[in-house]
Amino acid sequence: MRRSALALALALSVTLILTGCSLSSTAPSSGPFAGSTSSVAIQGVVHGGQQPVVGTHIYLFAPNTTGYGGSGIAASATNASLSLLNSGVTTHNPSNSGVDVNGNYYVTTDANGNFSISSDYSCSTGYTQSGATSTALAGTQPVYLYAVGGNPGAGANSAAGFLASLGPCSGLSSSTTVFMNEVTTIAMAYAVAGFATDATHISSSGTALALTGISNAFANTTNLVSLTTGNALATTPGGNGTVPQAELYTLANILAICINSTGPTSAQCGGAGGLLTTATSTGAVGGTVPTDTATAAINIAHYPGANVGTLYSIPNGTYAFGGGLTGSAPPNDFTVLLSFTSTSSSSGSQPHSIAIDASGNAWYIGSTDSVLSKFSPLGTRSTFSVSVGDSAFSSPVAVAVDASSSNVLVANSMGTTVTDFNVSSSTTSPIYTSGISKPVDVAFDGSGNVWVANNGSSNVLKLAAGTGSVLATATGNGLSKPIAIAIEPGTSGNVWVANFGASNASVFTNAGAPFAEPAVPGGTFAPDPASIAIDSNGYAWIATQGNEVVKFPSAGTAGSPFTIGSFDDGIAIDGAGDSWISDQDSLAIQELNNSGTTLSGTNGFANSNFINPDGIAIDGSGDVWFSTPVIPVVYELIGAAVPVVTPIAYGVANSSLGTRP
Numbered sequence: 001m002r003r004s005a006l007a008l009a010l011a012l013s014v015t016l017i018l019t020g021c022s023l024s025s026t027a028p029s030s031g032p033f034a035g036s037t038s039s040v041a042i043q044g045v046v047h048g049g050q051q052p053v054v055g056t057h058i059y060l061f062a063p064n065t066t067g068y069g070g071s072g073i074a075a076s077a078t079n080a081s082l083s084l085l086n087s088g089v090t091t092h093n094p095s096n097s098g099v100d101v102n103g104n105y106y107v108t109t110d111a112n113g114n115f116s117i118s119s120d121y122s123c124s125t126g127y128t129q130s131g132a133t134s135t136a137l138a139g140t141q142p143v144y145l146y147a148v149g150g151n152p153g154a155g156a157n158s159a160a161g162f163l164a165s166l167g168p169c170s171g172l173s174s175s176t177t178v179f180m181n182e183v184t185t186i187a188m189a190y191a192v193a194g195f196a197t198d199a200t201h202i203s204s205s206g207t208a209l210a211l212t213g214i215s216n217a218f219a220n221t222t223n224l225v226s227l228t229t230g231n232a233l234a235t236t237p238g239g240n241g242t243v244p245q246a247e248l249y250t251l252a253n254i255l256a257i258c259i260n261s262t263g264p265t266s267a268q269c270g271g272a273g274g275l276l277t278t279a280t281s282t283g284a285v286g287g288t289v290p291t292d293t294a295t296a297a298i299n300i301a302h303y304p305g306a307n308v309g310t311l312y313s314i315p316n317g318t319y320a321f322g323g324g325l326t327g328s329a330p331p332n333d334f335t336v337l338l339s340f341t342s343t344s345s346s347s348g349s350q351p352h353s354i355a356i357d358a359s360g361n362a363w364y365i366g367s368t369d370s371v372l373s374k375f376s377p378l379g380t381r382s383t384f385s386v387s388v389g390d391s392a393f394s395s396p397v398a399v400a401v402d403a404s405s406s407n408v409l410v411a412n413s414m415g416t417t418v419t420d421f422n423v424s425s426s427t428t429s430p431i432y433t434s435g436i437s438k439p440v441d442v443a444f445d446g447s448g449n450v451w452v453a454n455n456g457s458s459n460v461l462k463l464a465a466g467t468g469s470v471l472a473t474a475t476g477n478g479l480s481k482p483i484a485i486a487i488e489p490g491t492s493g494n495v496w497v498a499n500f501g502a503s504n505a506s507v508f509t510n511a512g513a514p515f516a517e518p519a520v521p522g523g524t525f526a527p528d529p530a531s532i533a534i535d536s537n538g539y540a541w542i543a544t545q546g547n548e549v550v551k552f553p554s555a556g557t558a559g560s561p562f563t564i565g566s567f568d569d570g571i572a573i574d575g576a577g578d579s580w581i582s583d584q585d586s587l588a589i590q591e592l593n594n595s596g597t598t599l600s601g602t603n604g605f606a607n608s609n610f611i612n613p614d615g616i617a618i619d620g621s622g623d624v625w626f627s628t629p630v631i632p633v634v635y636e637l638i639g640a641a642v643p644v645v646t647p648i649a650y651g652v653a654n655s656s657l658g659t660r661p
């Protein structure tokens with residue numbers, strides 16, 4: 001678990017050859033998922049900038065379920081997208097259809113960039129999940145269009161690549177009309193970045209959590225672009241979210257200059273400082289050079305802090321889309337940041353910690369208005385409120401979701417209670433009271449028991465979930481005004497506590513006994529620890545308000561802690577083991593790899609776009625959610641991280657903490 005500003009208040013790698021239309025040896029697999037339903041026709045248009053693209057080949061794909069795609073993961077048969085079109089398209093669309101050398105069918109655009117896909121494809125009735133069909137997710141198989149090649153106006157350009165997310169296959173209708181362009185490409189590239197190696201290798205593991213995460217990721221494109229117009233949005237369809245419209249148009253302009261060039265060897269595409277040579281698979285020289293703009297867009301999403309100045313200068317005054325960023329100075333980075341209003345009150349709710357459930361909902365509690373809020377994966381807000389001063393919530397500061405996502409714990413910092421909110425009934429019962437004194441953080445262990453950090457009495461309680469009976473009281477071992485708790489994986493994982501009063505960490509067994517460390521953590525890092533998280537290797541990461549991040553060996557492992565960087569406040573771990581930190585000093589979000597190398601650049605991500613970033617969490621789509629206690633806003637960085645198992649309690653109970661779903 002992680003706490004933060006509360007401390008202040010308490011003191012294609014694919015190669016497409018238009019001639020012959022061949023895809024690489026690791027190209028998409030043919031055939032739909034097990035089980036199918038009837039399908040409908042899809043029609044639309046493809047534009048490169050403001051010009052129709054003539055003769056581009058359009059494929060209909062679904063993400064695979066047999067292995068992850070993503071940054072640093074090679075394209076292979078196990079993560080190749082599934083080609084859904086069947087041989088019927090050549091019968092029903094004889095003049096503008098075909099099949100490539102790998103057996104993948106496509107249709108082509110006409111002289112006006114228009115296309116039509118007949119009903120010659122099948123929607124699955126359920127995902128293939130670990131060798132069986134998941135009925136729980138029946139009908140939610142996401143699908144997307146991939147267009148490549150064609151003539152955007154300056155001649156045939158095999159580097160012209162476009163993406164458009166269609167959402168659930170079963171949600172398509174006879175009125176589905178698609179406007180594919182650079183904006184739809186950018187929107188999809190960012191939304192599904194956590195699952196995408198390149199434009200034709202988008203895949204997850206196939207677990208229920210992974211399928212939920214990738215479905216939510218595809219749906220997130222609707223928060224960025226209108227599929228029917230190809231225009232970037234300024235406000236999310238839910239009405240409470242602000243979209244970085246100017247940045248989306250700027251990124252679209254960067255793609256357009258290559259698309260509307262003479263081809264992949266042009267200066268705008270393949271020359272020094274061109275799009276393809278700049279947006280490599282590693283974000284650096286030596287990485288694989290993408291063969292089309294769709295994969296280049298995915299690479300930019302993977303490395304949003306890399307080569308920003310070079311990319312920003314690529315349009316060189318030629319802008320296919322108006323309304324982009326202005327000025328000669330490039331932005332700090334190319335992360336895509338959404339902001340959602342978290343309250344109707346202009347005074348703000350002072351949200352602190354954030355917790356993600358299995359469905360991808362983000363939960364937080366407002367410490368000033370005592371409103372428990374749930375943001376859907378698309379940012380739509382639901383509230384569960386009681387009056388300030390009510391016994392249910394009293395200066396609440398921390399939330400935790402149980403392993404089944406059926407209960408949300410709320411720690412009431414200025415009182416003597418922890419509230420258990422039942423999600424299905426929307427009731428606040430029970431309210432735990434035994435031995436509680438100014439609780440500031442809560443966590444579930446692998447057996448479902450509740451752990452409470454009592455800042456007021458400098459101890460830690462283990463309570464039986466549902467009854468609140470005290471199972472153990474942890475004291476000593478350096479405990480002093482505990483502020484954050486994290487629990488190691490397993491049904492009886494050790495308990496780590498960050499101590500605000502002593503600038504150290506304490507470790508206890510699951511029975512509440514002091515854990516004798518080979519290398520005792522304590523007195524080795526900057527003052528005022530604020531948050532703590534545990535990665536998949538059992539290492540404990542602590543962020544302090546003294547501008548340090550400290551990494552400890554897992555409990556019982558010899559070795560000394562070491563200081564990693566001068567960042568502070570909230571911390572969360574993604575599915576690759578990277579640490580994400582809400583850094584209040586730099587007003588940015590920082591990313592560190594598991595070795596402590598900074599991945600977010602000199603100034604961090606989304607620098608100065610917000611005030612005092614605070615609680616932080618990562619969802620199963622790879623989105624980074626964080627809050628600020630200064631203004632009533634909750635933020636979401638789209639596709640910036642690697643998808644991770646949620647909720648944290650599920651990862652603890654199933655020994656999958658800090659891993660991909």
